[in-house]
Amino acid sequence: MALEKNIRKVKDNVWKLQEGEASYSLKKYKTRSTAVKVEYVHRQLQTIRFPHIVPIISTEDPLYIMQPWIEGTKPVNFRKRVDRTDSLMALQALHETKEMIDWDASPYLHRYQLIDKWQERLERFIDNRNASENYLGKKTVDEIILYGKKALPLIKKQYRQPFGQTLLHGDVVHHNILRDENGMIRFIDFDLACTGPPGTELALWMHRVLPNIGYNLEFLLAEQSALNDLDNASKSMLLYPNELLREWLHLLNLPKNKQYNLARKLIPFTESALSSWPKLWYDVERNMN
Template sequence: MEVEKRLTRIKENVWRIEEDGIDYSVKRYSDVRDAIKIRKIHELLQIVGFPFCASVTSKGNAHIVVQPWIMDASPVDFTKQSDRRASLTALEALHETESVVDWKSLPYLKTYSLLEKWSWRLERFRNNRQTIASYLGDDACDLIEWYSEQALECLRTVPARESPHTLLHGDVVHHNLLKTRDGNVMLIDFDLACTGHPDVEIALWLHRVLPKVDYNARQLFDEEPRLQVLGQQSIAMLQYPNEVLREWSYLTTLPEERQRILAQQLIPFTELALMRWPDLCRFSNDLLEHNHYLP
């Protein structure tokens, strides 16, 4: 009997395929090593009973990874406390797998180097400054660079916690965190997965969430006790304008017409961030000074 299939392209290398009434996610990797990495991560998570991601099927080939499509799910909304809490729960469970999986031993998982990546991100911003300043203005660019330099200097001086060293998802943008009908969050797209301290990923999660709560870090720390035990380096990470740098650098990769469209969104986004940044830095510095959270 011929198998009935229906194929929908989601992205350049991602498809949704329906095969005999069952939906699958199909992703093709140009580098077979990336497919091996993704397949192994999911296999190990499945072995230890990790509940917050889809399994990998036996379908596909060396370059193609096939997983069940996560039904009735949508990207988390970081403006909602319930979605923030559910996404943190899934990430915390992922990080806790280091107690049963020796992630550091896997040869295809690199260790996350935040300082190196963020130094490179600032350099890229500077290299593209002429284009960015044509939309944003020199004063705003100066301020972004100054905040970035101050944050990097702070990060070089505060101590980093060495352990635990675990699996990090690597890209905690909202559309990689799918909230299901039962309220749980499923993690998808482990392409940037790496190893490191959980604090690093939680700090990156905070960067994604802060714009959705008007940069009110105190609100987040009040509602989530798990944030109150972050290490000093993670607290210092709050001061680095990561989202602003990344979005403006991305703009410079686009054709001019699309640059103008995106700039209309990024200008108010950046103006609000720069307005709130002094308070965010004061909050971070207060935590660093007291070595613990003061409600």
């Protein structure tokens, strides 16, 4: 697709396109398979008038996805109760689309392989432990690895691939969940969309939320009563130190000068998480049926 002079680059693969008074987001994908998947998901959701997305517009190049540029949107803030409540409700609504769309029959969506993904993530952290120790020290790295090794067998014991798979967004980080000027929650970046049990993604959402509320599981369950219906498999996922492993592996992939800047934020984040983990572990096990 030819890029016109009225296009402003936002980041490496995203541009803002201005046509008269209308503005659009233009995103280029590395692979056609991902672009086709993202378009398929949006087309299906648009068919049932699902409100929590930004509609897509056809382009001539299959590697590009175009959407209206919605001014005034802000990422949700998981420290705010209203954003926790509204983002959870929107996520549950996304999962409930399985009642109208047979996502599991889609040729474009793969099953979410949580166990394999988390096993591989822990192994990569162990393989790179020396680099992590330069920032955290041996004792802290040992502690992260211990929790990972203890959690995985418990998750495997509980985890099943039940019937009733649905669409999972795949990356429920706060900046992929926007609130527009009218207060509507909108999901963006369905690049990692897949199918799986709804409880899996609710647990991943909880992983994102818990650091923002002092890892207080009892508080979150009291505030968001729907989470009390999670099965043991989903609850057991909270035992795995997913955020710590992912963030440190991300840091180790950065250039050295950027590593030090991020480490200044990650070290206190890690200390807070590990100091809270024994109580979190106790609360999770107590809440499992």
